[in-house]
Amino acid sequence: MARFAFALPLLAVTLAGAAPNALWNQVAILSQGGPVRTTESWDWSDCGLTSDPIQIESIVVTPDPPKPGQEMTVTVKASAQEVVEDGAYADVTVKLGVVKLLHREFDLCEEARNANMSVTCPVDKGDYTVVQSVTLPKEIPQARFTVDVQGYTVDDDDLFCVNLKVNFMKFPRLGW
DSSP: OHHHHHHTTBTTTBBSBOOOGGGGGOOOSSOSSSOOOSSOSEEEEEOSOTTSSEEEEEEEEESSSOOTTSEEEEEEEEEESSOBOTTOEEEEEEEETTEEEEEEEEEHHHHHHHTTOSOOSSBOSEEEEEEEEEEOOTTOOSSEEEEEEEEEOTTSOEEEEEEEEEEOOOOOOOOO
């Protein structure tokens, strides 16, 4: 799960939501109970169905924005509508524009065990908060990444879907 957590932020930073490029230039004008973001360094969107066994409620990254070479903590709140058995997996695709940088399958249960996470398989029905820290490589290029994560059950049924977008481009500082 450590690699999966890295996929979320680097992939959400590299964990940031995968939405059309126009979203990078949008700024929240009115907060609806959440923080107003003045630069979109990362974002996420749930691309799953309401019938998916895992429903993701929120993803929070600290520090925000994440920085190459520094530790990043990802907190995911989700609910399991069904038991998740050993053998569940995720297909992760990381892109830089239209160029696919990485496409890899991760065994979710094995990753959770290897990272000594508090949630391990089988995962019972219920609400969960998963917190995972990872040190981002300092070599992350100044670029905008999208990360698509599609989770599947051991029987190859849909489990969850998350699109992430992360912007490692440096923004010019305002001289005021």
